Every structure is written in C-alpha cells, then in structure tokens.
Amino acid sequence: MSALLQASRVTFQRQGEDVFEATDLTLNAGQATVILGPNGSGKTTLLRLLAGILKPASGTLERSARTAFLGHLPALKGELTCRENLDFLARFHGAGTLNSSKALARVGLAGLGLRPARALSAGQKRRLGLAGLLVSPRPIWLLDEPYASLDDAGCRLVDTLLEGHLADGGTVALSTHQHKPQLAQGFQTLQVSPARRAEVA
Amino acid sequence: MSALLQASRVTFQRQGEDVFEATDLTLNAGQATVILGPNGSGKTTLLRLLAGILKPASGTLERSARTAFLGHLPALKGELTCRENLDFLARFHGAGTLNSSKALARVGLAGLGLRPARALSAGQKRRLGLAGLLVSPRPIWLLDEPYASLDDAGCRLVDTLLEGHLADGGTVALSTHQHKPQLAQGFQTLQVSPARRAEVA
Amino acid sequence: MIPELEYASFVWSSYGIFAVVVAWQILQPVLYRRRLMAELREEQALQSGEYDDPNP
Amino acid sequence: MIWKSIKVGFHRLGSPPTFYRFCLLLSPWLWAGFAICTIIGLYYAFYVVPPDYQQSDTVRILYIHVPAAWQAMAGYVVMAILAMIALVWRIRTTEIMAMMCAPIGAAFTLICLATGSIWGRPMWGTWWEWDARLTSMLVLLFIYLGIMGLYAAFEDRRKGARVACILVLVGLVNIPIIHFSVEWWTTLHQGKTIRIFGESSMHYSMMPPLIWMTIAVKLMFGAALLDRSRNELLSQDRRKGWVAKKLLGKGVK
Amino acid sequence: MSAMLALLLRDLRLAIRHGGESLMPLVFLFAVIILVPLGVGPGPNLLAAIAPGMIWVAALLASLLALENLFRPDHEDGTLEQWWLGHLPVTGLVISRLLSHWLVTGVPVILFAPLAAQMLYLPPQSLSVLMISLLIGTPILSLIGGLAAALTLGTNRGSVLLPILVFPLVVPVLIFATGAVAAAADDLPVRANLGLMLALLVLAITLVPLAATAALRLNIE
C-alpha cells in the first residue's frame, strides 16, 4: 500500500496556543480514514492542514498526489449555474473523464444544470459540492462532514462514491458526526483531541 | 391543547409551479412536529412559509404567537462577537429571562462570548444559533435541520432544549435527516411530498 | 404642401423617426412570434416523437 | 357591485386561453383603425393646415410630438392601473399586460424626446436643455427602460413582473411632474396651450389633425399591447396544456 | 421602536467595524479636493465655480458605492428573512436601514462640506445654500438608492441594473442642487430649485419605504 499523504507530529497554533495535540496520520491508497471528535475539537483545522491550506506550526507533511478539499463552506458561486460551477472546477483543477453533465447526474442533480447554484436546497448544494470532486481526478479527498444535510439516499450516494474512489486507488479522510460511513472494506479512525491548555504556573 | 399555528391547504409556487402538495398542519402547544422528506422536497420552503417569510400562493395560515426561525443560513454577523450577536437578537425580538451569557453557557459556548462569530467552528456556529432561540421568548420554534453539524452531546442538547420549550407551553416544528429527536412525549411527523408537475395534455 | 423648404428637413426627420419607431413596434411582435412558434413546434415535435427536421 | 363585476370580468380574461382568443380577435381591428386614422391625420397635417405665422412649417412636428407625448404618459397610467390590479389580485394576464406596456411606452417617449429635440433646434436654438419638462420626460424614458430591465433580470417571470410592478407604481409620481412642470417652474417649454374643455389657445384649424393623430396613436398602443401580451403569454405557458392543444389542433396562427 | 433602534445601532457598529464604506465618502471628497486644484491651478474663481459640482459628485458616489451592501449581505447570511417573523413592522426596519445608510454616506459629506468649500474658495453666500441642498438632497439619494437596491436584490444580473435604475433618478437631484448653489453665487433666487428638491424628498420619504418593503418581500422568496 502506498502512502499518498503522510503527516507526522503536525500541530497548528492559534494565538500562540496549540489547537489539538500533535497528530500522526498516514493516508494510504485504497484506505479511508474517519476523523472523529466533538464540536470545536479541531477536525476542520486538521483537514485544512492536511490539504495545505494552513501551514503546520510544527511537524512535517508530505503529499504525493493532488488533493481535493470539500469544506463546510460550499466553494460555489451562487450566481453561476450548477454546470458553470462544475465547468470552472474542471478547468481550474484539470478535467477528468466525467464531464459536468455526467457528474450532475451522478449526484442526483440531473436536469438542474442551468439552475443558479444559490437556488438549490441545502442538500442539493452539498451534492453539487460532491459533483465537484468528480469532474477533476484528484486522488486525495479531504471531506469535512460530507454527510451533513444529506438524506438517506444522499448518505448512500456518498458511500458509493467513496468506495468507487478507493477502488480507483484514491484515499479519503473525512470528518463526521452522526452518520458513519458504511464501507465494505471498513476504515481507520482518528480521534482529534483538543490540546490541553498550558497550565498557569 | 391550544393551537399556536394552523395551516390549511397551504401551497407555494416557484415559476408558476407548486413546490409541494397542499399541506395541512397544526402546531399545538406542548407538541413537537418533525418534517421529513428527501433533499429538495420542500421542507425548508414549508418552514419558511410557516414562519411568514414566504407568502402562501393559496391556503390560509394563522399564527397566534411569536415565531422563531432557525434556518440553514446562520443569521449571524461574523464581524460581531458571539455576545454582541445575542444581545442584538434580544433587543431586536424583545429580551427574555435568559441573558446572553447564560444562553451561551446553556449551549456549551461558555467563555467564547468575546470571540467574533466567524471564528467559530461549524458546530459552534449552530450552537450559537440555538442560543439565539433562548435569549428572546418566542413560543413557536421553526427549526431547519437543528441537528446538522452537531456532535452527540450537541444532539442531546437540542433534545433537552426542545423538551424544556415544550414543557413551557411552546411548540416546535423541525426538519431533519439523519438524527430524529429523542423526546419523552414523542412527536407527530409530516411527510413533505414534492408536487407532481402539471401534465402536458 | 411644404412651401418653405427652410425647415423641411426638421419636419421630415421628425416624421421619419415616428415612422421608424411605429414600424418597429409592428414588426417586433411579429418576428418574436415567428421565433416562438418555431421553438414551440420543435418542442412539440420532440415530445410527440414525430420530429421532422425543418431543413431536410 | 361595479367592483365585483369588474373583478369577475378580469378573472374571466385572466384565464389564459380566453385572453389569448380575445387578443387574437381584437388586435386586427385596432391596427385597421390605426391605419385609417393616421391617413386622415396626415392628410390634414400636410394638405389642410396652413403654416403657423410664428413657427412656420415646423408646427407640423406638433402632430406627432404632442400625440406621442400624451401617449407616453397615458401608456404609463394604463400600465400603473394594470400593475395595481396585478399586485392586489395577482391576476397573471394583467401582470403580463402591465409589463408589455413598457416597451411601447418607451417607444413613444423616445418619439416625443426626439421630435421635441428636433423642434427645439429651430425654435429655441438648442437641442437640449436641462429644464424641468425635458428632464422629467427623460426620466420617464429611463423609468420605462428600468422596468423592462428589471422584468428581464428575473428567471421567475411572475416574480419579475411583481417586482417591476412596484417600480411602475413608484414611477407614477413622475407623470404629474411632467404634466405640471410647465406651471410649477419657469421652463423653456411652452405652457399649456391645448384644452379639451374650455378655450384652447391654439387656432381651431390646427385641431383636427391633432385629434386624428391622437386617436391613431392610442389605437396603435392598444394593438401593439395585445400582440405583445399574446406572445408573452404563449412563451410563459409553453409547457401548459392549452398551448399544446392549440398547437395540436388546427395549428396556431 | 426598540427593534428599529437595535437594528440601527448594529448597522452603525458593523459600518465602523467592517465597512470601508464608512470612510469612503471622505476619501472621495478629499481625493477631489486635492486633485482638482492640481489640475486647475490655484485660481480661486475657477475652483469656486466647480466646488458645488465636486462636492455633490462626491456625495453621489459615496451613496452609490454603499448600495450593494445595503441589503445583500443580510440576504446572504439569512439575517434579512428574520425581519418577517411577524411581530415587527418591516417598513420600520427598512427605514432604520435607510437611515443608517444616510448616516454613513451622507452625513460625513455634509459635515466636511464646509471644509471642502473653504478649500475650493466657494463664496460664503453659497455655502449656506450648498449645506441646505446637501441636507435635503443626500437623504433623497439614500432613499432612491435603497429602493433600487431592494428591487434588484433577487435578480440574477444583480446590479448591472442598479446604476441604470438609480442614475436617471438622482441626476435631476444633482442638477437642481448645483443649480441652486450656482444661483446663490450669482445672488439669484434659489427658492425654486430648493423647493423642487424638498418636494422630491417628501415624495421619496412617503413612497420609498413602503415600496422597498414590498420589493424585499418579493425578493427573499
């Protein structure tokens, strides 16, 4: 199994304080990782670190493939139509085999290609975000609460997308609260624990 | 049991088409209602109708108490601190017995009062939204996916808040996907079904 | 009918503008209607499965 | 009582197929009336009326300037009434008709501005001056354009129509300003010279062409309005059953 | 009332905390005051002649500039829909919002106008007329702009429409205002122009809040 992403003893600081305890993590091809932890424990921060959006305060981080990051924020332009949003992503990150229309159909948004993204329901927006993963092939998927706002069919959809991605030799790290992924091959878990505050001496 | 909100045969139209089938709903004091339906079926639209934000295309709607609506959008100002946000809500909707600090503590955000709202994690933002319900007494609560992005403790928190509110003679209608409320007195459910398209004859 | 030619150009250009604008008001609905009908027929044909290509 | 019958009438016309047929039947007659009145009006304007002793031949511009000006304003009032009905009773056909008034009204405003400006050159020695009448008329043109733009900017046509109807009602205040501007402020533009009731300060020989052209222009407004409304209705209802029926039936004219 | 006040205070706090808009009007004013003498050379007469036009252009631009932020951010973060929860008169909230727009864009220009007028050698007898015209005129700018912002809130083509709607309506205001100041400089009567502006203000105050409320209502759907 080849490691696509390797983090060792990474930490991140806000206002001079560590956000979470130093963390080791290896993402191997074909393997899923679930990041768990209560609200505010630092899951989003960790994922943004892994994605390269934040710079670790200490520790090392190595990525050997392209990365996709799907965060709490939609990263969509409400004024553009669904298709325009996907077309942009494909051109921006480099197009793959799935074109925008197929990606839309894949996530259950067939027929909404000409709708401006702001006129989607909450779950439809999340699905559009998932479609954005599909239009451009990037082996490392970092997903922040991909199940949020999705109905049961949507959760199953995420599971199938994940299994397909893993089967293609990709890897995925995701954070989640209520719904845990249902994957045939299982997953490793990582518990994020907030750093203990430096004691006042 | 007194009805705080009564909707009969309400519909809403977008681009001349009904969004969902005409709906009857009565919210009684002390009773919870859970609105179910797949993504894009019209739950948010229905809740916004009940709140008075949208005007029904047909049907009647009667509300006999003040209404609080907690939507997908945070309705918070990221530049203001948590406490400033809550203080504003209290002054805007009329203050209740719980002040901002107590409300923050109630939802598990004690100590974050001076943090600007945009520097909260996703779950913390949702909790701040819940705190907004507490600072101003409004008997009708309309909550759109209140459990989204919350950890297990957060879900239990919502359940206790709901039970307290119902015990005080309030009523609540909420939409949800993965997590169903766990209430001692149970709840009624309403299934939203998208309207069938007018057939081309 | 216009004995003094001094101002003729002013008068004629006024009437000309009037004519052009009125003509445009007559023409535009007709043209729009043509396009619309073509679109509608095409859609109709597509739906009922008897699509016949207008340019054979 | 009267209100009720008006309301019932509107509701009957509010049914798209009925309205469609109504437009189809009425509009040719209006066009024909327009043609006849224009011919008579032009005959008077060029053959019968003598040149003015002050303004010489340029006075003939009056026969299009004034009817166009009046129609630009009257068209706005019609649009505002329709908008009012549309907002209160949410009748779709009146929404459509209100919206379709705008391009026609804009056309007449344009005619008024252009001919006025052409007339102003020999009379006042300037094409344009920022006086109250001229400015308010220019504002009318922009309000018309704003209404059209606003309507077009929405994907949901009904929503666009309702929002634009609000603008229509607000813009209504401009109409009395245009009309009374010559009385309220000292302007370059000449004051009220034509009266329907009482003594008109205009020579009687100049009246007939003015009247004929005024009627002609009104008929044209109605005809164009019906044509445009019919198109718009068809385009909005393209997926509705009655349109399909019409298409499948004897073929739409 | 207390809701209106709460909204007003929060808007002003946000303007101070966040909005560059709160300083922009003054930036405009001083950009103009500094640059115009550079271009014209320091001839007092020339400067005096263009002073009212310059100050008014600054006021107009400041007002236009903030329009995009009048309702849109509130629409996007869900604060706007909270206005309709039933127990508050929405028109009051709209008025409060328009008031804060005026306080942020109009008032600074009014306050600094005397300084600007001084620097541009505006004759003293025109200054009072200039101030009156600003006092009457800047609220009109806020009102008209607010209506346009409300009307275009839900459109796809957003605010390409905004200037198209606003410009024709505010240009007359500017024309009458600068006309009044110019008349004052020549010791001519200014009543007519100022009266006209006052009439416009009254009209705008009565019509705009209601129309803007209706437009917002439609647009949040």
Add this chain to the structure above:
Amino acid sequence: MSAMLALLLRDLRLAIRHGGESLMPLVFLFAVIILVPLGVGPGPNLLAAIAPGMIWVAALLASLLALENLFRPDHEDGTLEQWWLGHLPVTGLVISRLLSHWLVTGVPVILFAPLAAQMLYLPPQSLSVLMISLLIGTPILSLIGGLAAALTLGTNRGSVLLPILVFPLVVPVLIFATGAVAAAADDLPVRANLGLMLALLVLAITLVPLAATAALRLNIE
C-alpha cells in the same frame, strides 16, 4: 496557466453577471462628465483645465470601489482556500485576479477617456498623454489596491484600513499623471512625470503579487 485562465474567465463572467461594479467605472466617468459641466457652466477653458483631474478621479474611484470585492467574497464562500490545494502557483492566481480587476475597472475608463476628454474640451495634444498616463497608471491602482485588499482581508476592522493604506500610495500616482497632462497642455515636456510612473509600475508589478500572496496566506488562517 489554464487554471489562471479559468479563474480570469470566471471572474469576468461574474463581473458581468453580478457586479454592478462592472458598470460603476463608466457610471462614475459619466457622472463626472455630465455633472461637472452642470456645476461649472460650459466654459471650455475651465473644463479643459479640470478634465484630466476629473477623469483620473473617476479611474481612482472605480478602482477603489471594487477592492472590497477583490478577495472577500471568495474568502467568505470558501473559494479562496481552494487556491492552496498545492498544485497551482498561487501567485499566478493572484496575478490573474488583479488582471481581472484592472480589466473591469481600469480598461473601461481608458476606453471611454477619449470621449470624456472630448466632452470636456481637453486640448488634442494632451489627449495622447492622458491616455498614456491612464495606461501606465490604472494598473498601478489595481496593484496597490490589491495589496491593500489582501493585507486587510483577515482583519476585524476590515476596510476602514483599506483607504488609509491605499490613499497615500495612490495619490502620488495621480499627481504625476495629472501633472503630465497639464504639462502637455502647456507644451512642456512630460518625460519626467511619465517616467516616474513607469518606474512605479515596474516596482509594483515585481513586488505586489508576491506580497499579496503572502498576505492572503496569512489571512485565510
């Protein structure tokens, strides 16, 4: 490269679809052209004297105005953080964004400057200098503004800082530019002024993209 192009095209599309900003530069220009003669009275000499200053103020305002929207919307909807996913040179994206800012705010002013100059009776021999000064100067405005926008992105007090940062940096540009045009009108040499501007441009082009990238990186944390 293709990512830069994709970003540029999307920015322009958004500017057309959404931003009133895309029309605002022209609105400013014409506000100035229409209002200034009204305020000043139609004296050709006077108008000619203030023309370059006016056109430059319009350019400055158009540029300043759009700054708030340069990075903030992308920051708020999460698009900005996507820039750092590792396989793209972020500086390239910053350059592309600055370019689209210039295309939307600078180029329209340049294109319509001849018309504006004509209407303000600018002497023909100054026109070419005006155009050159705009061509050199408006990119400087975009660059400096972009740096300021990047620096202030994450701050709480947002963009009260923005004009304070931008103004002292751009005023020299305006002074050199209007100075050059004024000199051309008097048939004096313009080399020195234009040369200075060119130096500023080169400086800005080399420094700003890197500095802005670093500032953005810090601010998205």
